[in-house]
Each structure stands twice: as C-alpha cells, then as structure tokens.
Amino acid sequence: MFRQASRLLARTTTATTWRRSRAFSTDLPATPTEDSTFIESWKKVIPNMDPPKTPSSFMTPRPATPSSIPSKITVNFVLPYASELSTKEVDMVIVPATTGQMGVLPGHVPTIAELKPGILSVHEGNDVTKYFLSSGFAFIHANSVADIIAVEAVPLDCIDPALVQKGLAEFTQRLGTATSDLEKAEAQIGVDVHSALNSALTG
Amino acid sequence: MAMAALRREGRRFAPLISPRPITAFRSSPLAPTREAEGPIGVRYISTQVVRNRMKSVKNIQKITKAMKMVAASKLRAIQTKAENSRGLWQPFTALLGDTPSVDVKKNVIVTVSSDKGLCGGINSTSVKISKALHKLNSGPENETKYVILGEKAKAQLVRDSKKDIELIITELQKNPLSYTQVSVLADDILKNVEFDALRIVFNKFHSVVSFLPTVSTVLSPEIVEREAEAGGKLGDLDSYEIEGGETKGEILQNLTEFQFSCVMFNSVLENACSEQGARMSAMDSSSRNAGDMLDRLTLTYNRTRQASITTELIEIISGASALEG
Numbered sequence: 251m252f253r254q255a256s257r258l259l260a261r262t263t264t265a266t267t268w269r270r271s272r273a274f275s276t277d278l279p280a281t282p283t284e285d286s287t288f289i290e291s292w293k294k295v296i297p298n299m300d301p302p303k304t305p306s307s308f309m310t311p312r313p314a315t316p317s318s319i320p321s322k323i324t325v326n327f328v329l330p331y332a333s334e335l336s337t338k339e340v341d342m343v344i345v346p347a348t349t350g351q352m353g354v355l356p357g358h359v360p361t362i363a364e365l366k367p368g369i370l371s372v373h374e375g376n377d378v379t380k381y382f383l384s385s386g387f388a389f390i391h392a393n394s395v396a397d398i399i400a401v402e403a404v405p406l407d408c409i410d411p412a413l414v415q416k417g418l419a420e421f422t423q424r425l426g427t428a429t430s431d432l433e434k435a436e437a438q439i440g441v442d443v444h445s446a447l448n449s450a451l452t453g
Numbered sequence: 454m455a456m457a458a459l460r461r462e463g464r465r466f467a468p469l470i471s472p473r474p475i476t477a478f479r480s481s482p483l484a485p486t487r488e489a490e491g492p493i494g495v496r497y498i499s500t501q502v503v504r505n506r507m508k509s510v511k512n513i514q515k516i517t518k519a520m521k522m523v524a525a526s527k528l529r530a531i532q533t534k535a536e537n538s539r540g541l542w543q544p545f546t547a548l549l550g551d552t553p554s555v556d557v558k559k560n561v562i563v564t565v566s567s568d569k570g571l572c573g574g575i576n577s578t579s580v581k582i583s584k585a586l587h588k589l590n591s592g593p594e595n596e597t598k599y600v601i602l603g604e605k606a607k608a609q610l611v612r613d614s615k616k617d618i619e620l621i622i623t624e625l626q627k628n629p630l631s632y633t634q635v636s637v638l639a640d641d642i643l644k645n646v647e648f649d650a651l652r653i654v655f656n657k658f659h660s661v662v663s664f665l666p667t668v669s670t671v672l673s674p675e676i677v678e679r680e681a682e683a684g685g686k687l688g689d690l691d692s693y694e695i696e697g698g699e700t701k702g703e704i705l706q707n708l709t710e711f712q713f714s715c716v717m718f719n720s721v722l723e724n725a726c727s728e729q730g731a732r733m734s735a736m737d738s739s740s741r742n743a744g745d746m747l748d749r750l751t752l753t754y755n756r757t758r759q760a761s762i763t764t765e766l767i768e769i770i771s772g773a774s775a776l777e778g
Contacts (some may be wrong), residue, residue: 288554296585302666303657306551309543326544330632330718333540348697360689362548363696363706387711389548392692397544399715401632 315393319357325372327381327398334381334403335372342373342395345388346446356394363388367446370398371405380406383448384443411451418444498761503754507747514743520571521736525542528661529727534630535722536657542669545712548693550679553670557649557716559598560590561619563642563717564610565655566603567725570625573731575656575724578603582666583610583654587617600642601719619646624727632718639714649676653716658726662734666684669720671713674705 256312284306285304292301293442313324325343352361365386372379385401421440428434563582566576583606587597600620601607607621620642629632642651651671658663672680678701681690695701 285551285553291554292585292589295589299581299585302582302654302668304551304553304667305542305546305669308657308667309546311550312547326540328540328544330538330541330715336540352696359694360692360696361555361696362704362708364707366697385632387708389544389693391547392689395547397547399541399544399711401636 253394290399312391312395313393320394321356322394323354323356323358324395325398326395327370327372327403329400329403338372338374340372340374343398344369344371345396345398346370346383347388352388354388354390354396358390358394358396360392361388361390363390365398365400367443369450370400370403382406382409382447382448406450409447410452414444414447414451418448466474477675485492498763498764499755500754503750503757507750507754510743510747510750514740514747517736517743520739521733524729524732524736528726528733530568531722531725531729532658535719535726538719538722541715542712547713549672549690549712550551551670552672552680552686553652553668555610555650555670555672555676555680556592556595557672558594559585559596559647559649559677561598561600561646561648561651562586563600563651563653564602564606565653565720566601566606567724567728568604568626569728570605571732571735572728573735575611575727575731576603578664578666579654579656579724580606580609582668584614586654587614587670600646602638625721629717630722630725632714633719635688635721637711640716649673651713653720655720655724656727656731658723658730661730664727664731667723669716669719671709671716674702674709677709678702678706758766 285306288304289301321408322341325335325338325340326333329336341355345352345354345363346362346365348366349363351368352363365383365388367384368382369402370381370383372381381403383398383400383407384402386398388399389397391397418441421444422430422438425434425437428437459586518751562583564579566579570576587599590597598619599610599614600622601610601618602622602625604623607623610618622638622641623636625638625690650673653671654668655667657667659665677690679685680687695704697704
C-alpha cells in the first residue's frame with residue numbers, strides 16, 4: 251500500500267514538474283546569444299570542460315530601438331518575489347524618483363532613476379493602477395521599454411491608514427529618542443516611508 | 454510451504470545449536486555456519502549473511518525512497534519562488550550588458566553550493582567551474598579570491614585554495630530563503646571584500662533533470678565607468694540620463710549594490726532548486742540500484758537455500774540406503 255502511494259505521489263510530482271519543465275522553453279530565447287569571446291578564451295585555457303552559461307543566453311530578447319516614437323511604452327515591473335507586470339503595453343507611467351514624480355511617455359530619453367518610497371501609477375487608457383513602492387531603480391531604455399525594479403510594492407487599496415498613522419507616530423518618537431547613528435538612520439527611514447505612505451493615501 | 458516450515462524449525466533450533474553443534478543430531482541446514490569449528494560430517498551452508506544483507510539493502514531502499522519524496526516536496530515549494538525571481542536580473546543585464554570576459558585586476562568568485570550532501574554532482578561542478586575561472590583570470594597583475602556559500606564547496610576549496618578564500622558563509626537555508634536575508638548577505642560581502650568584478654557561480658535550474666552551471670558577472674562602479682568609456686557593450690551607458698543623486702558615481706554605486714543583491718537572490722534560489730532536483734534524481738537512482746541489488750541477493754539466497762536442502766536430502770537418502778544394504 252505504501253508502494254502504491256509513493257508511486258502515485260511520484261507520478262503526480264513528475265507529471266506537474268514535467269509540465270512545468272515544458273513551460274521553461276519560454277525561458278530560453280529563440281536565438282540564444284552567447285558571449286563568444288568568453289567561450290573562446292575558456293576553450294583555450296580549459297579545453298576539457300564545457301564553458302558555463304552566462305545570463306545573456308537566458309535573456310528574453312529585447313525589442314530594437316525603433317526609428318519613430320512608438321505609441322505605447324512597454325513596462326516591466328519586477329519584485330524579488332514576483333513579476334508584477336511583464337512586457338505590458340501602457341500609455342504612461344509615473345515613477346517616484348528621488349527628484350520627484352517623473353512621468354514617462356513613449357519616446358522618453360534613456361534614463362536611470364533611483365526611486366524613493368512613493369506611488370507608481372500605470373496609466374492604460376482610462377485605467378490607472380497605483381502601487382506603493384518601497385524603493386528601487388527605474389531604467390528607461392531607448393526602445394521605449396521601462397524596467398522598474400522595486401524591493402517591495404503593494405497596491406494602494408491594501409494599505410491600512412490606521413496602521414500608517416500608528417507607525418508614523420512610533421517612528422517619529424523613536425527618532426526623537428535615538429542615540430546612536432544607526433538608530434537615528436533606522437528611525438529616519440521609518441519616518442520617511444510612513445510619511446510617504448501617508449501622503450500616498452491622502453494625496 | 455514445507456520450506457517455510459523447515460526455515461521456522463531452523464530458527465527455533467538455532468539457539469540450541471550455538472555454541473557447539475551436536476554430532477549425532479542432524480540439525481536444520483539453515484543454522485549459522487560453523488565451517489571452521491564444526492565437527493566432521495556436519496555441513497552447514499549459511500544463508501544468514503545473505504539474509505542480513507537483504508534486510509539492510511531493503512532498509513536503504515526505503516530511506517532513499519523517502520528522501521526522494523521529501524526532495525520532491527521541497528522542490529515544489531522553492532520552484533515557484535525561483536521562477537518568480539527570474540525577472541529580477543533581466544533589467545540589469547539589459548542595461549549593463551553581460552561581460553564575463555572583462556579583464557580586471559581584482560576578481561572575486563562567489564561560489565554558491567549546498568550545505569547537505571547526497572545531491573549528485575552539482576557541487577563538484579560548481580567547484581570545478583570556480584577553479585577554472587580562477588585559472589582563466591590569472592595573470593601577472595590579477596588576483597582572484599573566493600567567497601564561498603555552503604559547506605560542500607568549502608570542503609572542496611579549503612583543501613587546495615585556502616589562502617585565496619576571503620569569506621565563508623554556511624547554513625544559508627536554515628530559514629526559508631528571503632530577499633531580506635540575501636540582501637544582508639550581499640551587504641556583508643560588499644563591505645568586506647574588495648572587488649573589481651564579482652563572478653557568481655551557481656547551477657541554474659533548467660528542469661528536474663537538467664542543471665546548467667552558470668556564471669553571472671557584476672562589475673564595480675569604477676569598472677562600469679571604464680568599460681562605458683571604452684565602448685563595446687556598455688558603450689551607450691553614457692547616453693542614459695541620471696535622475697537623482699548628486700553625482701553619477703553615487704548612482705552607479707547604488708546600482709551596483711542593488712544589482713549584486715538581486716543577482717545573488719536569484720542565483721541562491723536557482724541553486725537551491727537544482728540541489729533538490731539533483732537530490733531527487735540521485736535518490737531515485739539509488740533506490741533503483743538497491744532494488745536491483747535486492748533481486749540479485751534474493752536469487753543467491755534461494756540458490757543457497759535449495760542447495761543446502763538438496764545436500765541434506767542426499768545425505769539422508771545415502772545414509773538410509775547404506776543402512777538397507
């Protein structure tokens with residue numbers, strides 16, 4: 251009986267994993283590009299071993315820079331635990347850069363922007379989706395692709411205003427009583443994030 | 454069934470037989486062997502040894518089957534996490550390119566491996582690739598150091614590259630892997646190790662049976678600027694406007710640190726998946742080997758048993774015919 255159970259379990263696991271393993275073929279791009287100089291120099295020094303793969307062979311290919319300004323901007327919004335938006339075509343995104351809210355339209359100048367805690371809004375026609383980001387980076391490429399990488403993000407309607415107020419009060423108090431530099435820095439970060447949350451909810 | 458009865462009889466007589474068998478008493482052929490000290494005329498063919506081996510092989514088979522199922526369930530849990538983190542490193546490679554053949558003075562090789570064994574050859578592969586990268590990047594002014602994650606790589610690299618090891622980190626998977634933990638780890642490495650280029654060696658999880666050794670390169674901000682000026686893959690980095698921060702250098706510093714923590718997170722997750730997958734296949738082949746061994750032992754056991762019964766019968770019959778005349 252134990253053997254039957256183990257066989258069934260093995261069958262289900264292998265079935266699901268095989269299904270998922272077939273889905274991995276989307277991981278490898280149609281034309282895998284590899285770094286030929288690396289492979290050649292590897293083969294010269296270490297002829298017996300196969301060279302290891304490099305990230306370029308696993309990249310999903312990116313569109314080329316178009317000659318005219320496209321109508322939509324492609325957004326990739328990634329978090330460590332999920333890809334929130336991947337290759338979504340939208341009209342405009344507003345990112346919370348450290349220098350202020352920055353609107354990105356198709357044909358934007360290539361930019362590297364560091365982000366501060368704030369709201370990211372994605373405009374698609376008449377829908378606007380807002381997320382609160384903790385911080386991260388945004389890259390806007392010449393081919394009208396925007397990559398936004400954040401450490402943590404939540405949709406705005408999942409934030410509890412009461413907890414925000416409580417957190418803000420607690421961190422302001424901790425900032426007042428902080429003694430060492432580390433404590434002061436931590437308390438300052440807490441105050442920044444909570445006040446940004448506050449203004450995000452009200453504004 | 455008669456054989457089973459004989460076998461049971463043999464077992465009951467066994468304690469009577471030890472330590473000294475009685476000459477006249479023709480005991481069951483399944484008693485433990487006394488070839489060395491048995492008196493003349495009494496022949497015992499032992500199946501005890503074979504029976505012990507069969508029991509231990511059966512236990513090993515059960516253990517390896519259980520380990521395979523445990524690895525399968527752990528794999529399922531961590532596979533979703535790894536798949537979700539795959540989008541994390543792509544923007545950085547899209548921006549800064551992938552330059553494994555960059556020539557720098559201070560290389561640091563970060564080898565990601567597992568803490569537990571019985572996972573096939575993935576850790577040896579990682580260590581071999583790390584050593585090969587060390588050889589590849591050795592030059593008159595270059596130095597290469599190791600940062601080791603995981604016990605298995607530590608055991609292998611400490612043997613011959615002890616002086617090149619900067620940092621050893623173990624027990625990574627004691628708590629479930631999270632970005633916070635890996636970013637603290639990355640911060641540790643960035644603070645304590647001087648580098649121009651970090652090369653992270655890990656096994657990328659391609660499928661349950663295939664793991665591809667991969668090396669990801671992260672450059673320090675100074676080298677990024679150097680390569681951007683030199684042209685090539687990072688040539689158009691200068692065309693990017695920098696928003697925020699006072700200087701470009703400051704932004705590049707933050708960018709490098711963020712890139713390292715993101716790439717580390719993905720590589721640690723992929724390596725953990727590969728570890729579980731490799732353990733599954735290793736334990737599966739081990740159970741199959743144990744099954745084959747058990748079949749062979751069963752045949753040997755039956756042959757031995759039948760031979761001893763035949764011998765006993767022959768002796769009885771020849772004795773009886775001798776008596777008759």
